[in-house]
Amino acid sequence: MSPVLVILLLIPLISMAWLFWALRRLRRLEVHPAITTVMAASVIGILCCFIWIVLARQEIAPKVPGGPYSLVLLWGLFALPLIALPSMIGWAFFKISKAITGRNKAAETSPPTDPTRRRVLGAVAVSLPVVATFGTAAISIPQRTRFRIRDITVPIKDLPADLHGLRIAHLSDTHVGKFTHGKLLHELADATNQLKADLVLMTGDLIDQSINDLPEALDMMARIDPRSGLYLIEGNHDLFQGPEKFAKGVLDRGFNLLRDENAVVTTKGHPIELLGIRWHGRNKPIDPHVDEVSNNRNPEALPILLAHHPHAFDRAAELGIPLTLAGHTHGGQLMVTPDIGPGPMLYKYWSGLYRKPGASLVVSNGAGNWFPLRSAAPAEIVHIKLIRT
Secondary structure, eight states: OOHHHHHHHHHHHHHHHHHHHHHHHHHHTTOOHHHHHHHHHHHHHHHHHHHHHHHHHTTSSOOOOHHHHHHHHHIIIIIIIIIIHHHHHHHHHHHHHHHHHTHHHHHHHSOOOOHHHHHHHHHHHHHHHHHHHHHHHHHHHHHTTOOEEEEEEEEETTOOGGGTTOEEEEEOOOOBTTTBOTHHHHHHHHHHHHTTOSEEEEESOOBSSOGGGHHHHHHHHHHOOOSSOEEEEOOTGGGTTOHHHHHHHHHHTTOEEOSSEEEEEEETTEEEEEEEOOOOOTTOOSHHHHHHHHTTOOTTSEEEEEOSSTTHHHHHHHTTOOEEEEOSSGGGSBOSBTTBSHHHHHOSOOSEEEEETTEEEEEOOOSSOSSSOOBSOOOEEEEEEEEEO
16 A cells, blocks of 8 residues: 555544544533534534545546645644644543553642633643644745745856856746646746846756646746746656656647756857756665766766756765756755754755855755745745856
């Protein structure tokens, strides 16, 4: 059984188990019946949205809007595993511990607690997962349409004089689909054009899941007007419905898609060689892809590696590739600070500029979202300027 199928089965099962436990707790606390009704309706509503998503993925039901999708993701990947399930398990351990140690006798001699205060605190604790889900969903609504322009200057030793000051618009992880669509795509394209970059380079995850979103994504790319060229590589999300479908859709529209391929463009009178690698797949090494595009490098051109996963940087640095662009990490998505959170826990490189002797890496937070909420990792278009040192 695949991990995805296991998750699909566990979310509704754990949700119903938690709801049964929560309603029993609320009844014992003798809270107002309206609270239990709202609680039950909220969780059942989220599970109905979950079923809607499953049916829509099979093209049995219509496409799910961003709001219901947000509720399901925030409940299933945040509130349920991090708040609801631990509270239910913690309560069970507390009751077992209390029974074993005989704390009931000690409780009989302890001062009585205020029943009203006990009911309020208990109701708040039990209701927290649902409140957190709807609260973060509300916060995410305006956040999903915001992005920044992030300026990064990259010093490159012995950069050809003609390329001093070269500017690159680095797009990544737009995830066109449930959260990134419509007006926002026009804004991303217009913001990219306003940079007047010499090159526009897209490092994967153009779409989120459905190949049906590819035409709208490519319409956005067609609005971009680079001076010297626009090149794309694939990311893992682009391939969910088949790598050949994605590649055909991109190439048929006349875009430059590099799949373990090289392309030479002349900018400011000097050749630049773009080395674009394919998504390496789950639990497969990335180094062979870097080696393949590096084997036939043009010695006269400045090489730039385009990799969806930033860990390609280690091999690129060993091979003397002076600049690598990557995405995939979303900057850690839910960070406590820019340096503390899932980013450094999951990735060696997760956001911004990293340097090794003779080599630099720029990792984009991504311009779009597959998950509705971000913290200390804002969506962005990266504006890179190369300087000679």
